[in-house]
Amino acid sequence: MLPDTVELATLQNQLAVMQQTIASLQKGMETPEPVPQTPPTRALASGYRLFGQDFPTRFAKDSFVGLFRHFAELEPAFPERFRIAARSIGRTRRYVGRTPQEVYPGRPGLWTHTEPFAPGWVVGTNESDDKKRQLLKLACQVMGLRFGRDVQVWM
Numbered sequence: 010m011l012p013d014t015v016e017l018a019t020l021q022n023q024l025a026v027m028q029q030t031i032a033s034l035q036k037g038m039e040t041p042e043p044v045p046q047t048p049p050t051r052a053l054a055s056g057y058r059l060f061g062q063d064f065p066t067r068f069a070k071d072s073f074v075g076l077f078r079h080f081a082e083l084e085p086a087f088p089e090r091f092r093i094a095a096r097s098i099g100r101t102r103r104y105v106g107r108t109p110q111e112v113y114p115g116r117p118g119l120w121t122h123t124e125p126f127a128p129g130w131v132v133g134t135n136e137s138d139d140k141k142r143q144l145l146k147l148a149c150q151v152m153g154l155r156f157g158r159d160v161q162v163w164m
Contacts, residue, residue, distance in 0.1 A: 069164035081127035
Protein backbone atom coordinates (compact mmCIF):
# COMPACT_ATOMS: atom_id res chain seq x y z
CA MET A 10 0.00 0.00 0.00
CA LEU A 11 2.88 2.29 0.60
CA PRO A 12 3.90 2.60 -3.05
CA ASP A 13 0.32 3.44 -4.03
CA THR A 14 0.21 6.20 -1.40
CA VAL A 15 3.46 7.73 -2.70
CA GLU A 16 2.21 7.49 -6.27
CA LEU A 17 -1.10 9.04 -5.28
CA ALA A 18 0.64 11.89 -3.46
CA THR A 19 2.84 12.51 -6.52
CA LEU A 20 -0.17 12.59 -8.83
CA GLN A 21 -2.00 14.96 -6.46
CA ASN A 22 1.00 17.31 -6.47
CA GLN A 23 1.18 17.19 -10.26
CA LEU A 24 -2.56 17.88 -10.45
CA ALA A 25 -2.21 20.87 -8.11
CA VAL A 26 0.63 22.30 -10.24
CA MET A 27 -1.43 21.83 -13.42
CA GLN A 28 -4.47 23.51 -11.83
CA GLN A 29 -2.32 26.47 -10.84
CA THR A 30 -0.90 26.67 -14.38
CA ILE A 31 -4.39 26.51 -15.90
CA ALA A 32 -5.66 29.19 -13.49
CA SER A 33 -2.79 31.53 -14.35
CA LEU A 34 -3.33 30.96 -18.10
CA GLN A 35 -7.03 31.66 -17.76
CA LYS A 36 -6.31 34.80 -15.80
CA GLY A 37 -4.00 35.97 -18.58
CA MET A 38 -6.69 35.33 -21.18
CA GLU A 39 -9.33 37.39 -19.39
CA THR A 40 -9.89 40.78 -20.95
CA PRO A 41 -9.08 43.55 -18.54
CA GLU A 42 -11.95 45.63 -17.28
CA PRO A 43 -12.26 48.76 -19.42
CA VAL A 44 -11.16 51.82 -17.54
CA PRO A 45 -13.97 54.37 -17.69
CA GLN A 46 -12.76 57.61 -19.17
CA THR A 47 -13.65 60.52 -17.02
CA PRO A 48 -14.59 63.67 -18.84
CA PRO A 49 -12.14 66.50 -18.46
CA THR A 50 -12.78 68.62 -15.45
CA ARG A 51 -14.26 71.86 -16.59
CA ALA A 52 -16.30 74.62 -15.11
CA LEU A 53 -18.07 75.32 -18.38
CA ALA A 54 -20.96 73.38 -19.89
CA SER A 55 -19.51 72.64 -23.31
CA GLY A 56 -16.32 72.34 -25.26
CA TYR A 57 -14.30 70.05 -27.43
CA ARG A 58 -11.03 68.15 -27.54
CA LEU A 59 -8.95 68.19 -30.71
CA PHE A 60 -5.79 66.08 -30.89
CA GLY A 61 -5.76 65.75 -27.10
CA GLN A 62 -6.05 69.48 -26.38
CA ASP A 63 -9.17 70.73 -24.60
CA PHE A 64 -11.03 73.82 -25.74
CA PRO A 65 -13.72 74.67 -23.17
CA THR A 66 -16.54 76.85 -24.45
CA ARG A 67 -19.51 78.51 -22.90
CA PHE A 68 -22.17 77.34 -25.34
CA ALA A 69 -22.64 74.44 -27.77
CA LYS A 70 -22.65 76.98 -30.59
CA ASP A 71 -19.12 78.04 -29.63
CA SER A 72 -17.89 74.43 -29.77
CA PHE A 73 -19.51 73.98 -33.16
CA VAL A 74 -18.05 77.15 -34.67
CA GLY A 75 -14.70 76.64 -32.92
CA LEU A 76 -14.19 73.26 -34.54
CA PHE A 77 -15.11 74.65 -37.94
CA ARG A 78 -12.52 77.40 -37.41
CA HIS A 79 -9.86 74.88 -36.41
CA PHE A 80 -10.63 72.71 -39.42
CA ALA A 81 -10.44 75.71 -41.76
CA GLU A 82 -7.07 76.68 -40.25
CA LEU A 83 -5.73 73.15 -40.64
CA GLU A 84 -7.07 72.71 -44.17
CA PRO A 85 -7.81 75.86 -46.21
CA ALA A 86 -9.92 73.82 -48.67
CA PHE A 87 -12.16 72.57 -45.83
CA PRO A 88 -15.03 75.08 -46.31
CA GLU A 89 -15.58 74.14 -49.96
CA ARG A 90 -15.09 70.43 -49.30
CA PHE A 91 -17.59 70.56 -46.44
CA ARG A 92 -20.14 72.46 -48.55
CA ILE A 93 -19.97 69.72 -51.18
CA ALA A 94 -20.21 66.93 -48.58
CA ALA A 95 -23.15 68.59 -46.79
CA ARG A 96 -25.27 68.28 -49.93
CA SER A 97 -25.67 64.60 -49.04
CA ILE A 98 -27.62 65.49 -45.91
CA GLY A 99 -30.61 66.19 -48.12
CA ARG A 100 -31.58 69.72 -47.20
CA THR A 101 -32.39 72.36 -49.76
CA ARG A 102 -30.42 75.02 -47.93
CA ARG A 103 -26.73 74.98 -47.23
CA TYR A 104 -25.12 74.77 -43.82
CA VAL A 105 -22.12 76.85 -44.86
CA GLY A 106 -21.83 79.55 -47.46
CA ARG A 107 -20.17 82.74 -48.54
CA THR A 108 -22.98 84.87 -47.13
CA PRO A 109 -25.75 84.49 -44.54
CA GLN A 110 -28.22 84.67 -47.43
CA GLU A 111 -26.69 81.50 -48.91
CA VAL A 112 -27.02 79.67 -45.60
CA TYR A 113 -30.58 80.77 -44.85
CA PRO A 114 -32.10 81.75 -48.22
CA GLY A 115 -35.30 83.71 -47.93
CA ARG A 116 -35.05 83.84 -44.13
CA PRO A 117 -33.71 87.30 -43.23
CA GLY A 118 -34.61 86.75 -39.57
CA LEU A 119 -32.04 83.94 -39.42
CA TRP A 120 -29.19 85.79 -41.12
CA THR A 121 -27.94 86.95 -37.74
CA HIS A 122 -27.58 83.29 -36.74
CA THR A 123 -24.43 82.78 -38.77
CA GLU A 124 -20.81 82.97 -37.65
CA PRO A 125 -17.71 83.47 -39.75
CA PHE A 126 -15.33 80.52 -39.53
CA ALA A 127 -12.92 81.13 -42.39
CA PRO A 128 -12.15 84.15 -44.57
CA GLY A 129 -15.24 84.65 -46.70
CA TRP A 130 -17.20 81.77 -45.16
CA VAL A 131 -20.02 81.58 -42.61
CA VAL A 132 -21.74 78.67 -40.90
CA GLY A 133 -25.35 78.58 -39.75
CA THR A 134 -25.78 78.21 -36.00
CA ASN A 135 -29.57 77.99 -35.76
CA GLU A 136 -29.46 74.20 -35.43
CA SER A 137 -30.30 71.75 -32.68
CA ASP A 138 -27.44 70.19 -30.75
CA ASP A 139 -28.19 66.87 -32.48
CA LYS A 140 -27.91 68.52 -35.90
CA LYS A 141 -24.69 70.28 -34.85
CA ARG A 142 -23.29 66.91 -33.77
CA GLN A 143 -24.31 65.37 -37.12
CA LEU A 144 -22.62 68.22 -38.99
CA LEU A 145 -19.49 67.87 -36.86
CA LYS A 146 -19.34 64.15 -37.65
CA LEU A 147 -19.52 65.01 -41.34
CA ALA A 148 -16.84 67.69 -40.88
CA CYS A 149 -14.58 65.10 -39.24
CA GLN A 150 -15.11 62.76 -42.20
CA VAL A 151 -14.16 65.58 -44.57
CA MET A 152 -10.99 66.16 -42.55
CA GLY A 153 -10.18 62.44 -42.32
CA LEU A 154 -10.58 62.46 -38.53
CA ARG A 155 -12.49 60.06 -36.30
CA PHE A 156 -15.32 61.65 -34.35
CA GLY A 157 -15.13 60.42 -30.78
CA ARG A 158 -11.43 59.54 -31.09
CA ASP A 159 -9.46 62.38 -32.72
CA VAL A 160 -12.25 64.84 -31.95
CA GLN A 161 -14.50 64.77 -28.89
CA VAL A 162 -17.32 67.20 -28.31
CA TRP A 163 -19.47 67.81 -25.26
CA MET A 164 -22.52 70.02 -25.57
